[in-house]
Amino acid sequence: MAYNLLKGKKGIIFGALDHKSIAWKVAEKAHEEGAVFTLTNTPTAMRFGEINELAEKCNAEIIPADATSIDDIENLIQKSMEILGGKLDFILHSIGMSMNVRKKRVYNDLRYDYFMKTLDISSISFHKLLQTCYKFDAINEWGSVVALSYIAAQRVLYGYNDMADAKALLESVARSFGYIYGREKKIRVNTISQSPTRTTAGSGVKGVEGLLDFTERMSPLGNATADECADFTMVMFSDLSKKVTMQNIYHDGGFSSMGMSMRAMRQYNKSLDGISEDDI
Amino acid sequence: MAYNLLKGKKGIIFGALDHKSIAWKVAEKAHEEGAVFTLTNTPTAMRFGEINELAEKCNAEIIPADATSIDDIENLIQKSMEILGGKLDFILHSIGMSMNVRKKRVYNDLRYDYFMKTLDISSISFHKLLQTCYKFDAINEWGSVVALSYIAAQRVLYGYNDMADAKALLESVARSFGYIYGREKKIRVNTISQSPTRTTAGSGVKGVEGLLDFTERMSPLGNATADECADFTMVMFSDLSKKVTMQNIYHDGGFSSMGMSMRAMRQYNKSLDGISEDDI
């Protein structure tokens, strides 16, 4: 079901890898809601991904870019404005990568060149994107920029490693730049803190199956899906959320406001001797 | 501009007093977005208000109710379901009143019968509403309940008095009941923490003009208006925010994420000797 929420709006969507990606769903929905946009990802990611299929479906051009490269970002923004025929109204930043996670370096044994790279790719890329847009005056008044985050920015989750710090930095950049972009150009910048999601990128995280079971039982509405996240992203890009800025909004079925649920407690109690499943 | 976001949805809107009320704007927008609903307020409020005009415009019936009375709430819910022809999809709770504020009892000289009344009207009424809906199974799956709150729930604002405690309690009720309603019925409960707003109800608050000037300059996007708050409420009632629950979302132009802005600092500096306006 579509509402024409983004009719006539122009944008850039980062991070669509395959049909499981949140960014993929965002692109599909944005298309349905009447937006035009370009798609971007790293050259490497695009080799493996199925992004051409998405581009065709959404009638969108693909502009490869390394999000840590100012040159690439400049090219992306300028090309996007040319292709779309004007300034942007929305941008989705859905980028994260940790070599420490990939190489199984635990948090008390980080390589610092990897750590720096984690921050550069996952957080500072957001600043580079915003600063470059600002310099080119590339976003219309009341435009909306969203980055995807995770509750690890506030609470430690075993195995999430230096990505937690990257998300904390990302959310800080959103606040810091959101202040300036709001003040000067009436543009808002927010993060959406999404449930753990079974994406191709997310599936590398340690122990993800047990965690997904736990968060599903903890969240009164269950984990939010990629599709539902895309729905909420439409809202954040639309004119209906004009005065929401510098916020981190939890889109997580209620997980962030839970200390312990009946369902998770019952499941947990099954692991304990001498406590009945229903003894709560 | 309307999007049909609430097409076919049924609801109840509390708290429309006059055309400045946020609830008034919510009713207008909900009507435009395709919803049908009933309106309610206290018998007293309706004597002074212009609610009949709104009801006519929105083709809505008015059902008076004292929000602290279980009987009145039961009647309201049952009548609303009869009139609307089925269960509800959304409810707006926009209710607050402090006799301590009205009678100019400062926070260190409260009357406790007044304090209890503040909590009953402004916070416990929300629990009564939710519990009564729950008993009558009056809300459809994936329905949405929103209460209006204020940042005084987190940070002390001089003069807001016991209403700050009432808002903290209100937000807690939203979390606590949101857990149960989410778990059992897939219904979400959230609060929107709105900028200070020049409503008839809000204008009694001490020193509101200076505060509005300050928050306007502190918020990078300026204070959010009642109209904009109504826009965002549409989002929260729509199917696009299905997995957002137990949250308090700041709709405040960025105020909640500010420590000090350039504009507010410059204004403040004008009050100080020996500091130039631009000395920042």
Place this chain on the structure above:
Amino acid sequence: MAYNLLKGKKGIIFGALDHKSIAWKVAEKAHEEGAVFTLTNTPTAMRFGEINELAEKCNAEIIPADATSIDDIENLIQKSMEILGGKLDFILHSIGMSMNVRKKRVYNDLRYDYFMKTLDISSISFHKLLQTCYKFDAINEWGSVVALSYIAAQRVLYGYNDMADAKALLESVARSFGYIYGREKKIRVNTISQSPTRTTAGSGVKGVEGLLDFTERMSPLGNATADECADFTMVMFSDLSKKVTMQNIYHDGGFSSMGMSMRAMRQYNKSLDGISEDDI
């Protein structure tokens, strides 16, 4: 080990019931740290408790008081100042009770007279205490008032029921009155948010054994004990925390900053088929 942190300080300690009570431990430590104080509890609680033993040990007088009664609080404060020979330097508020919990009324089936009583006993009593102290000018400059709270004020824990709302209200009262008492008298007001603790009062909470196992494994330092909470309370009463006010400080072994720990995840995974205990 004692440090003379409270040498010469005078206070009132609410809520010591038996040797498991946090308030009991606070009294013992305060005595060791050189303080003099009175003890108080409800007449009913004292019938069952062993408070006389504590009073003797600490050389403290007992003044029964119903914390919801202004008369009783006035009497308590005046008598305490007489007995101790001057104004107070510290107060511990450790009071909470829910008839809904006791009578097994779940949160979606509350009795409102009980709910009001929960708030009156557990939260408004704190305002009554502060307002009465303020009127009698009963606390010295740089005095310190602490109330015990629980993370249920921020996150829903199944079974904690309307006590969660009471703790949210309690913390709000601490902020609201902390502002006034700070501004006018340089007196600080804080809450300590303590781990779930195996006290006599706490043991009535539903499913407490499973929860204690979970929080023990989630908290990197394990659950904080009543003894450790008393240690930290000494700090908050001492002159070393003079500029900490209107805060809720988590004394919980790190639980509040955890999303998922290795130990809790491993235990949880035992309850799941097809996930190895070490598969994380």
Place this chain on the structure above:
Amino acid sequence: MAYNLLKGKKGIIFGALDHKSIAWKVAEKAHEEGAVFTLTNTPTAMRFGEINELAEKCNAEIIPADATSIDDIENLIQKSMEILGGKLDFILHSIGMSMNVRKKRVYNDLRYDYFMKTLDISSISFHKLLQTCYKFDAINEWGSVVALSYIAAQRVLYGYNDMADAKALLESVARSFGYIYGREKKIRVNTISQSPTRTTAGSGVKGVEGLLDFTERMSPLGNATADECADFTMVMFSDLSKKVTMQNIYHDGGFSSMGMSMRAMRQYNKSLDGISEDDI
């Protein structure tokens, strides 16, 4: 007044520059409380500072170290253990520097090599310190590590620039490593979020005089001084806060819990036409 809170404890104190530094005060108090420790700062800082005077007063050795250099940190930790005759019990991290601030690059015109340097010096140095201690098993069970932070980690303050992001990252590192160090070694890691303080390092921040006036009037107890911060740091190093970990504790006279105070509002109103100073 001293209490012997750190009797027999060994530590390292980073960041003492001159007698205005918080770290300087921490060293003085730690000495009074019975601790022995080494002092460290960058070679450059030591050229300008008066750290020799402090070292003499506290009977402490100075070990220069660039906090971004693993080699220097390793040397610092090993030398400190040799000099002090055993493992450490406490560490203070009080380090922050932004070339963007120094070179007056505003936040929407950052140089990224500077930004990376800001993060490396101000935040990642904390991880390097913790990881190196972990590898050498250099801290005793129940040891305590504290880093100094600022509310800019949560709320934007005009002019604080990329230091805000650095503080957000610093606090995240404290949580992330606090989890591991707590779980494995019973060592706690916290940040103290201190009032803006008139230190030599802090005085470079834009518009600091107006801000200090504002925060002084907003905070019910006034801004916390460097001396008071050192007092509270003693607490965090002592055995009385053993179960507090992964927290960011505001030591700020109440500022963080304020939305608007009477005193700040009155001052602000002086800058406005047509609003009387007392019209609040």
